Amino acid sequence: MLRLGRYSFSGALLTSLFALHCDSGSNAPGGEGGAAGDGASASGGGPSLGGFGNHLGGFGADFGLGGDSGEGGSGGSAGEAPEIEGCGDGIVQSGEACDDGNGESGDGCAEDCALEADSACPVPGEPCVSTVVCGDGLITGAELCDDGNTADGDGCSADCMQVALGYSCITPGLRCEATECGDGIVAGFEECDFGSAVTGCTNCRIDDGYDCDALGSGCALTECGNGVVERGEQCEDGNATPFDGCFDCKREPSCVDGVCVSACGDGQRFEDEGCDDGDGCSASCTVELGYACTPQPGAPPSTVVLPILYRDFIGEGNSLRSTATCYNPVTQQPSPQKPEPCFHIDFNGLRGSGFAGVVEAELGSDGRPVYRCPGGDCNANPGHQKGNPGDSRENFNGPASFAEWYSSTSPNNLPIPRTLTLTRQPSDGTYVFDATESFYPIDGAGWIDAEQEAVARGHNVSFSSETHFWFEYQGGERFEFIGDDDLWVFVNGKLTIDLGGLHVSQTGSFTLDADGDGAGADTADGTAVVTTHRGTQSVDLGMSVGGVYEIVLFHAERNQCGSNFKVTLKDFNKPKSVCASDCGDGVVANDEVCDSGEANNDGGYGHCSADCLSRGPHCGDGVVQESEGEQCDDGLNLTGYGEGCAPGCKFPASCGDGVVNSAFGEECDDGVNAGGYDGCASDCRRAEHCGDGVTQASEQCDDGNRLSGDGCSARCSAEDPR
Numbered sequence: 209m210l211r212l213g214r215y216s217f218s219g220a221l222l223t224s225l226f227a228l229h230c231d232s233g234s235n236a237p238g239g240e241g242g243a244a245g246d247g248a249s250a251s252g253g254g255p256s257l258g259g260f261g262n263h264l265g266g267f268g269a270d271f272g273l274g275g276d277s278g279e280g281g282s283g284g285s286a287g288e289a290p291e292i293e294g295c296g297d298g299i300v301q302s303g304e305a306c307d308d309g310n311g312e313s314g315d316g317c318a319e320d321c322a323l324e325a326d327s328a329c330p331v332p333g334e335p336c337v338s339t340v341v342c343g344d345g346l347i348t349g350a351e352l353c354d355d356g357n358t359a360d361g362d363g364c365s366a367d368c369m370q371v372a373l374g375y376s377c378i379t380p381g382l383r384c385e386a387t388e389c390g391d392g393i394v395a396g397f398e399e400c401d402f403g404s405a406v407t408g409c410t411n412c413r414i415d416d417g418y419d420c421d422a423l424g425s426g427c428a429l430t431e432c433g434n435g436v437v438e439r440g441e442q443c444e445d446g447n448a449t450p451f452d453g454c455f456d457c458k459r460e461p462s463c464v465d466g467v468c469v470s471a472c473g474d475g476q477r478f479e480d481e482g483c484d485d486g487d488g489c490s491a492s493c494t495v496e497l498g499y500a501c502t503p504q505p506g507a508p509p510s511t512v513v514l515p516i517l518y519r520d521f522i523g524e525g526n527s528l529r530s531t532a533t534c535y536n537p538v539t540q541q542p543s544p545q546k547p548e549p550c551f552h553i554d555f556n557g558l559r560g561s562g563f564a565g566v567v568e569a570e571l572g573s574d575g576r577p578v579y580r581c582p583g584g585d586c587n588a589n590p591g592h593q594k595g596n597p598g599d600s601r602e603n604f605n606g607p608a609s610f611a612e613w614y615s616s617t618s619p620n621n622l623p624i625p626r627t628l629t630l631t632r633q634p635s636d637g638t639y640v641f642d643a644t645e646s647f648y649p650i651d652g653a654g655w656i657d658a659e660q661e662a663v664a665r666g667h668n669v670s671f672s673s674e675t676h677f678w679f680e681y682q683g684g685e686r687f688e689f690i691g692d693d694d695l696w697v698f699v700n701g702k703l704t705i706d707l708g709g710l711h712v713s714q715t716g717s718f719t720l721d722a723d724g725d726g727a728g729a730d731t732a733d734g735t736a737v738v739t740t741h742r743g744t745q746s747v748d749l750g751m752s753v754g755g756v757y758e759i760v761l762f763h764a765e766r767n768q769c770g771s772n773f774k775v776t777l778k779d780f781n782k783p784k785s786v787c788a789s790d791c792g793d794g795v796v797a798n799d800e801v802c803d804s805g806e807a808n809n810d811g812g813y814g815h816c817s818a819d820c821l822s823r824g825p826h827c828g829d830g831v832v833q834e835s836e837g838e839q840c841d842d843g844l845n846l847t848g849y850g851e852g853c854a855p856g857c858k859f860p861a862s863c864g865d866g867v868v869n870s871a872f873g874e875e876c877d878d879g880v881n882a883g884g885y886d887g888c889a890s891d892c893r894r895a896e897h898c899g900d901g902v903t904q905a906s907e908q909c910d911d912g913n914r915l916s917g918d919g920c921s922a923r924c925s926a927e928d929p930r
Contacts, residue, residue: 294922295321295914298333309333311899311914314870319899320914324870325349325861342368345381347855350848350871353377355384363395371846374401378828379814380855383796386412397799400427414439432457442473448625449616450515451575451676455625461678461756463575468678468756477503477785478680478756488787488797498797501787508632512639512777516628516675519614519621520654522549522661523556523670523768529660537609538601552612552620553605555670555766560595560603562711564742567696569703576614577696577762579607595710603709613672613764621672622654628675630777638778644690644713647765647773649673664768673763673773681751683732684722687759690715690774694764700749700757704738713772716740718747791820827857848872863892898924 295304296311296319304321306329313319316327316336323329326349329336340349345356353364353371360366363375363384371377374393377384386396389412392403400409400420408418408427419439420427430438437444443454453460461468470478472493483489488499495501527534527550534550535542542548566589568578582588591604604610612618626649630639643649648667655661656668664670679685689697689705692713697705705716718736734751737744751757763773789797792806802816802823803809811817811824813836825833830843840853847853847860849872854860861869866879869892876888883895885906896904901912909920916922 294916295319297915300332305329306336307332308336313868313875316870318868318870318875319894320876320897322868322876324868326871342366347380352846352848352855353384354380356381376828376844377855378823378826385796385801402426416440442471449623450517450625451674455515460676461758463678463758468758470678470680470756476678477501478678480756481785483785483787488789489785495787496797498789498793498795498800498803499787500790501785503785508637510632512630512632514628514630514675514677516626516649516673517616518624518626518650518654519616519672519674520624520650520656520661520668521552521555521612521621521670521672522655523664523766524551524553525556526662526664526670526768527551527660528662549620552609552670553601554609554613555764556664556768558595558599558601558603558710558766560599560710562707562714563591563593563595563603563709564706565589566591566604566694566708567703567706571698571701571760575760576611577698579604579610581607591709614674614762622658624650624653624671626650628775630775636778638686638776640777641773641775643773645772647691667768669765669768671765673765674761676758676760677777678756678758680756681720681732681734681753683720683753686717686719686776686778688715688717688774688776689761690772691763692772693766694762696762698760698762699736700751702747702749704736704747704749705740707740710767714741717776720749720751789820791818796820832857863890868892898922 294301295307296309298307298309300307300321305323306317307321308315308317308329309332311319311321313324316324316338317329318324324336326338326340327336328339338349340351342351342354343356343358345354347354347368351368354368355362355364355377358366358368363372364370364377365372371384372395374387374391374395375384376387384396386393386398386401389398389401390403392401394401394412398412399414400406401412402409406420406426408415408429409420414420414427417429417440418427419430430440432441432444433446433448435444435446437457441457442459444457445452445454449455451460453462458473459471461471463469470476470480470484470493472481472484472491477484477493481493482495483501484493488496489501490496522529524538529548529550531550533546534548535546537549537551537553540546566580568580570578572578579586580589586592586606589604592602592606594601595603612620615621616623628641630641632639648669650668650671651663652668654668654671656663661668661670687697689695689707690713691707693710695705695707695714695716696703697716697718699718704718707714707716716739718738721732721735721737732753734749736747736749738747749757761775789799791800791803792809794803794805796803800820803820804814804816808815809818809820811822813825813833814827815824816822817824823829825831825836827833827838827841828843828845830841832838832841838857839859841857842853845853845855845857849861849869851862852860859865861867861872863869863874863877864879864881866877868874868877874892875894877892878888881888881890881892883889885895885904886897887895889895894900896902898904898907898910899912899914901910903910903924907924908926910924911918911920914922916927919927921927
């Protein structure tokens with residue numbers, strides 16, 4: 209066998225060629241090159257043995273046989289490029305752990321085709337991929353923490369490369385915790401931490417009625433109405449007026465046509481809420497992770513407080529306004545000289561026995577009663593008549609004056625927000641507010657306080673009242689109202705009790721249809737049986753069991769001869785919820801130190817105690833538990849590379865551990881790192897080696913790569929010309 213360059217020739221082939229082209233003793237030029245073969249085109253120039261040249265067309269080499277060397281023939285034309293082999297060719301060969309086709313370190317596959325730490329190279333010739341994924345609950349690569357997410361602000365940075373001050377990230381995959389209550393850093397579930405005792409902050413939790421500045425300025429009592437939404441407040445609208453969405457700094461239910469979405473935080477857990485009030489219940493009334501919430505056990509509250517809005521009017525005969533600047537609305541019209549009325553035309557000086565049908569059967573779009581104008585004729589309203597022959601005007605004086613009764617923008621009334629306290633009756637469980645013959649809630653306020661109205665019989669007796677309350681319809685709820693003068697009650701936006709017009713004290717009540725088959729399908733049909741002095745009737749209120757609905761009461765006191773008001777409610781109030789962490793569910797709630805799950809809350813290594821308030825021995829306690837596989841434990845375990853202790857109580861990556869940690873600048877690591885040719889230096893950088901571009905004593909060449917077929921082989925030996 210004769211080998212020339214990368215071509216081999218058998219003895220039989222050579223014998224045949226020599227037999228065809230021999231001429232002893234004569235010198236002749238070599239023959240012309242043959243047809244194109246698979247090699248690169250080259251001129252002849254092969255040695256001549258004998259008198260004439262021998263041409264091997266397919267290979268571009270010429271041989272003469274005979275005497276002196278003759279001139280070789282021209283070579284064949286160009287063919288395919290020679291194959292290049294070695295680390296970087298994209299093919300994993302013997303001795304290689306990977307080959308991504310570039311021969312460079314730092315991308316998962318090192319320049320000597322060794323696999324780098326925390327990398328995977330599944331497809332030869334394709335880029336390697338990192339196995340480090342922040343948020344997977346595993347601490348790998350250069351990560352110092354991994355709490356199972358990529359969010360900032362929870363102790364572990366979004367890139368898993370930093371543990372925030374004041375936090376300890378003990379268990380990979382679980383939320384980080386406050387290192388210590390009292391270190392002056394608010395972390396984890398802590399609400400406040402001043403490093404010392406501060407009024408309003410106890411055990412790193414904010415006390416009820418206080419708000420604290422997390423930056424350290426201290427705690428202060430909250431103040432509703434200061435224009436700032438503070439802790440414990442849900443809203444702040446700058447006024448004390450109820451029924452505008454925010455009252456007493458708490459959100460009110462949002463109702464459209466009487467159908468409501470409950471107000472989270474009102475202390476009543478309705479069907480559309482997972483909870484309401486208490487730790488473990490979020491600001492949106494959903495149960496927080498790690499908690500279970502149930503209706504608060506125990507006796508119902510002894511009182512229920514409802515917001516109520518009074519609007520004060522100046523009644524006829526009680527005005528202190530100057531008649532030089534005010535007009536009499538009964539006999540005069542406003543003028544530039546007299547722009548305001550001396551009194552409201554609908555209040556005082558009138559009598560009657562009541563009128564039904566004064567208002568429409570449904571509330572208006574503004575949530576207020578609508579004055580009826582049958583067939584478009586407002587004078588046809590049943591209340592547009594004299595309630596008594598001696599009256600100077602009609603009982604109701606048209607839609608414009610009526611609209612002012614429950615308007616907070618009219619210049620003719622003064623809104624006065626107050627509350628109505630109902631007391632629970634032990635005998636039947638009803639809640640009652642009773643002011644029979646003594647309903648004078650705004651004495652000394654309103655126009656009397658403004659010195660524009662005189663006291664009548666010792667009281668302020670010209671005002672309207674509006675109150676709203678909300679309930680979850682289950683069936684069987686009972687409501688009763690007693691009042692003199694005007695009283696209307698709307699349920700789900702529909703008129704339910706109609707006691708309009710001036711009259712003596714009258715009673716109206718209704719009971720909602722009950723669910724009569726117990727645990728079976730709901731049979732409560734949303735109707736109500738309504739009873740007044742006019743009789744009993746059934747009213748369809750269009751409600752569904754479990755829905756939250758609004759009851760609105762509109763009342764007016766328009767005659768100074770006595771004032772009566774009584775409200776009785778039964779089965780309308782919902783209890784608040786009480787939430788408690790569920791120790792054993794495997795979720796760390798904000799009042800738990802840990803929770804390893806019911807089966808593992810045994811206080812053992814890496815486990816939580818049975819009460820979820822302490823840990824057993826664990827990585828991070830500063831004690832090396834060799835029997836549990838810990839290699840080190842400095843209490844922090846945040847060293848990623850070099851000397852110290854890494855997360856998981858393992859020695860950190862380091863030069864000399866036998867693993868190429870390219871994330872920390874290593875190029876190699878054979879565990880010894882003694883240097884020498886083709887070895888690894890003590891700093892985990894490659895020593896002199898084939899491919900470094902420097903021809904060493906043991907090398908014939910070095911072109912800076914580890915590829916064959918380019919004149920210098922993958923082993924740095926010279927290759928024959930092609």
